[in-house]
Amino acid sequence: MSAWRAGQGRPGPQSCSAGMRDGCSIVLLLLATSGYAVFVTNLHAACFRCLCHAANECSTNRACSMGYCGPFSISHIYWADAGRHVLPDDHPNPKEAYETCVQDYDCATNTVTGYMEKYGRDCNGDGVTNCDDYVMIHYNGGGSCEKPITDKLYKKRYNSCRAAAIAVD
Incomplete structure (x- = not known):
């Protein structure tokens, strides 16, 4: 999968190789449901x-x-x-x-x-x-x-x- 950073838009299917479609679908689903929330480690x-x-x-x-x-x-x-x-x-x-x-x-x-x-x-x-x-x-x-x-x-x-x-x- 190509590199993706916040603010650059969601990665689309064109980012996923044919062999990684299922994994990319899961990543896309997680991104879509997360609302782009970024987890900041140890900030509690x-x-x-x-x-x-x-x-x-x-x-x-x-x-x-x-x-x-x-x-x-x-x-x-x-x-x-x-x-x-x-x-x-x-x-x-x-x-x-x-x-x-x-x-x-x-x-x-x-x-x-x-x-x-x-x-x-x-x-x-x-x-x-x-x-x-x-x-x-x-x-x-x-x-x-x-x-x-x-x-x-x-x-x-x-x-x-x-x-x-x-x-x-």
Whole structure:
């Protein structure tokens, strides 16, 4: 089967060789029923809690400050890069939709997921893409995730949350 990436359209029958028709049919069926959902490895509820805890202790009550909003401290550029997620029935006016989405925990997690779908990778070179990488991506941006986290409070909050999450698992 030819290579296929999200955003390039569904692979069609022309992508499948004659000997692979049954396998391709299954893949096409899975793609059609999945709605193109991309699974982001190791991005789970505990990781989301640690990402927002590191950002601002998961506060949804703080007003936008210095260009960052919501429990994950998401910037307008990050939100746009992640796919401009909006609340159900919300009009996607860039300023208002951004602020209402990223201040809502569920919409903000959709935004973070969209960002990680786009930029998720092994940033620390340990051979595994997990929450340690996602926190580096979230803090440094998708194109600079190899950089260390320099904000000591951010790093301390993440590490304490991560240790607590591991103890629960």
